[in-house]
Amino acid sequence: MAVCHKSSGFEQGLFCHLLLFLWIITGSFVFSSELEMCESKNAKDCKACIKQGPGCSWCKSLNFEKHGEGEAVRCGTRKVLMERGCTDLDIVSPRGLITVEKDDPLTGGEVSKSVVQLRPQIVRLKLRPGKEMKFDIDFQRAEGYPIDLYYLMDLSYSMNDDLENVKKLGTQLLEAMQKVTKSVKIGFGAFVDKTVLPFVSTNKQKLKHPCPKKNVQCSKPFGYRHVLNLTDDSKRFTNEVGNMIISGNLDSPEGGFDAIMQAAVCGDKIGWRDNTRLLVYTSDAGFHFAGDGKLAGIVQPNDGKCHIGSDLEKSSISQDYPSVGQLTKKLSENNIQAIFAVTKGVVNTYKSLQQFIPKSAVGELSEDSSNVVQLITDAYNNLSSNIIIQHNSLPAGLTVKYLSTCGNDTVTADRGECSNVKIGQKLQFQVFVKADTCPESNQTEFEIKALGLQEKLKVIIEYDCECNCDAPEHNSRNCDKHGTLHCGTCRCNDKWQGRWCNCSLQGTNAKEIEDKCKRGNESQICSNHGDCLCGTCECQQSEDSKEIIGGKFCECNNLNCPRFNNSLCGGQGKCWCDRCECNPGFTGNACDCPVDKSQCVAPSGKYSGLTCSGRGVCKCGTCSCFDIKYYGKYCELCRNCRPCIEHRDCVECKTFRSGPLAENCTTCAINVTTLKSLEGAKGAQCEERNGSSCIMKYKIDESSTTTIISVLEDIVCPQPPSALTIVPSVLAGVVFIGLLLLLAWKLLTTVYDHREYKKFEMERSQAKWNKDDNPLYKSATTTVVNPKFDEN
CATH class of the missing domain: 4.10.1240.30 (Hormone receptor fold)
Known part of the structure; x- marks a missing residue:
């Protein structure tokens, strides 16, 4: 479904409305088509029939079934049943019912002690599974709706200058909100972080004075502190906040999530009323969330319960921070709208958080928080002009959709939503509710509310899963006084059987009778296509189906046979018991093979009179050619054929x-x-x-x-060669080849030797002999002279 916005131009708006018109027409057509369809699936009673789908109805007329038909023929669409002769009064088909039990009128845009912006207040639906029902919700934004505002402030040291402005905030904030409504209350709370390492220094001196400057008045660090209940006394707000002293911690992110959780779930302690609830959160830093507690060895998940009182500090250091999902759930459950007033450096961080928290706003806080009043006022106006209608958790098997009409725009979604709604402007939402099945509990409920408002619409669901027939008639004459007549069928007493309970089982074992209706070792009675009456199968038949059931055990039908050319038994036989009985001249499992081979003989041409032109065999009236090169109906054609070879x-x-x-x-x-x-x-x-x-x-x-x-x-024919000529030729050839090989070897070795000799001569001519003394030589250290030696 396309979504059409107010910003659309004329052409786009026209296109969107055309799409809406087509959607309505198409949806109505599909819906009506669904109501005209019904698959009975062998429903044997009225309750089982209507569970098959919204299009199923039951005929309670006596003797509605014809001979051989089962009770399932009573289940079908209203049109089919009437065509078979069932009167409109005898057709049972739950249609559902919508009852408005409380519908106080809207108070409009005027100030009133009892403001009503949402109507109706209580609706009761009687739903039939599979059938969608719709009802309307009207909403009109009223002026002067009471407001509760709880101011939650970061008291870490970096917010020191902001605290001075917040101390003057009470009177200004009340005066600004009283311009919007005459009934406003304001409360105050503060937070720092968990008092454990690494979030807060546990040094004794630092625990007494966590601020970096010693000349600054500084309080002990704390996780969350509820300071002031919601009150309309601005002086009290100013006095209580004036007593607050700045504190400090180690890391940049703060423990604001712990504070938001307690502010959301401790409604009695804080004093939330059934009004518009605003939680204003101011900080100049990011936030810790689930999992960060592990840095301090805290592994216990946040339990989402109120701990304001004696165990607040204990729970803060023993439980992890809440997750974003937990906060979103608790804020939504308690109908609290969050306004995050944060400094420029962390605006983008909180805008990312805003995407997960519905009906929340983010504003940029000045460095000294001097613009907080204007920021809260603007955020409230923005939130209150954005109307979101949605439901709480739904019972299993239930789906809810919304069609929102916002001026000239229409939107279909999982929730109703309109933006830029002015005071006194009237909106309309259509709610579509559909149940898939009939649950065990026949009644359940859920709530629809406008986010940020305490007004709710209570929707009570009753499931219409029973047949509205006459009261059961016990021992009815129509059941041979042996059974109960209800919705046109008999439910037999013990020891009696049959459609009209006229088959006695006295002195007979019921199991033995059922065994007579089972084929072989099968467990199904009458092949699940009939009823066992006194040991004999009575097969079910249906006029609106071409299927015929028969056989001793209802095991045969006329539709479960092979098909050929999309026809049962090729249109040349009859089907019975999973086999085709072919007409004369046809054979095969699906009667697809004609016995006559005349269809494989060319009526004229050079191959006339020959089966498959002599190039193939006839199979089931079709030629199967011997070779892939032959083709054609009679294998008369040949691709890439040469007549001489052919x-x-x-x-x-x-x-x-x-x-x-x-x-x-x-x-x-x-x-x-x-x-x-x-x-x-x-x-x-x-x-x-x-x-x-x-x-x-x-x-x-x-x-x-x-x-x-x-x-x-x-x-x-070629003459064989003579051996006398072959042998000499072969020998001469061998000798010749041998001589060639020998000559080649001799030539190669000569060339190789010549090249090696030249290489040797060149290296010898380039050699230079060193005439210096041998560096390794050492002369004798002792000289012996033979005195008798005469040199001469």
């Missing part, structure tokens, strides 16, 4: 009685003429070798409807 086997068979077709030449649809000479014969010249590599010469004439082939009676 007719080669037939020529060899008919002329020389040899070849692959030698045993069955009848498949060849050609006329073969043997000639001594082909001169003068018509057709294309062919020369093909047979399996013995003999050359056959023939001409093919396909000019007429019959292929005529003229074959030369002489066949040329």
Whole structure:
């Protein structure tokens, strides 16, 4: 469904309204179509029938079923039942009912002691499962709706300058809100953080004086402190807030979530009334949330309960911070609208939080909080002009949708919503309620309310799952005095059976009777398609269905057979007991195979009279060609075929009685003429070798409807070679190849040796011998002279 906004131009607005019109028409058509459909699914009583869907009705007329029909034929659409002869008075079909039990009129835009902005106040719905019901809600924004405002302030050291302005806030804030309404109350609370490391220093000196400057008056740190109940005394507010002293902590994020949780759930302690509830939260820092408590070893989840009193500080240091989901739930349950007045540095952080909390606002607070009054007033006006209608948690199987009419705009969604609503402006919402099934409890309820307002619409749901028939008639004559007549059918007493309870089971084992109605080892009685009456199956039949049930155990029908060409048994047989009984001339599981092969014979042409043109076999009236190159209805066509090769086997068979077709030449649809000479014969010249590599010469004439082939009676076969000529040739070849290989080897080795010698000569010519002393040589340390040695 398209959503049309007020900002849309004329063309877009026209388009949106056209879409709405189409949606209404289409939705009505679909809805009416659903009511005209009913699948009985073998419903055997009225209650089981109406549970099948909103389109199902039950006929309570006596003797409505015809012979062989089961009680399920009583269940169907109203149209079908009336066509079968059921009167309108005998058709049972719960339609649901809407009753408005409390509907105080709207007070309009005037100031009133008892303001009514939402009507009606109590609605009772009698719902039939599957059928959607709708009712209207009217809303008119009134002037002077009472307001409760609870001011929750961050008292960490960074907010020191803000506290001075807040101390002067009471009178200004009350005066500003009294311009909106005459009934306003204001309260005050403060927060810092959990008094454990690493959030707050646990040093004794720091616990006494947590502020960084020693000359500043500073109080002990605390988690959350409720200071002032809601009051209309501005002086008291100023006095109580004036006694507040700034405190301090270690990290930047604060424990504001703990404070919001307590302010939301401690309604009796704070003094919330059944009015518009505003919670103003001011801070210059971010917030801790669920999971951060683990930094201090706190693993116990927040329980979402009120702890204002003696155990407030104890619960603060023993329980983790609340999660965003917990806060959203508690604020919604207690109908509290949150206004986050925060400094510029953290505005984006709180805008991200705003997306998860409905009916909340974020405003940028000046560095000294001097604009807080104007910020709260603007945020309230914005919140109060945005009307959101939604329900609380729904019972299982129930769905609720809203169609909102906001001036000229219409929106369909899971909740009703209109923005920029002025005082005195009247809105209308349509609520669509639908139940899927009939629950165990026949009555339940839920509430619809406008977020931020205490007015509620109570919706009481009763499920219409019973048939409105006459009172049960016990031992009725229509049941042979052996059963109870209710909604047109008999419920037999013990030891009696049958549609009219006329079958006695006295002295008979009921199990033995049922076993007679079971086929073989099956557990189903009468194949689940009939009733067992005194040991005999009475099969169910239905006039609005083409299905026929029969057989000793109702195991046979006329619809559960194979199909061919989308027809049962190919339209050439009858179906019974899962098998096709084919008409003469047809066979196969689905009677899809004609016995006559005439459909596989070409009526004319050169292949006329031949089954599948001699190129295939006839299967179920269709030719199956031998080779993929043949195609066509009669395999008469050939792709990439060459006539000479195509007719080669037939020529060899008919002329020389040899070849692959030698045993069955009848498949060849050609006329073969043997000639001594082909001169003068018509057709294309062919020369093909047979399996013995003999050359056959023939001409093919396909000019007429019959292929005529003229074959030369002489066949040329190759002579085998002589061994005397082959052996010398082979030996000469071997010797020649050997000589070539030897010559090549000798040439390669000579070239290689020559290259290596040249390389050696070049290296020798480039060698330079060092004539210096050998560095490793050492002269003798002792010289021995032979005195008898004469050099001369």
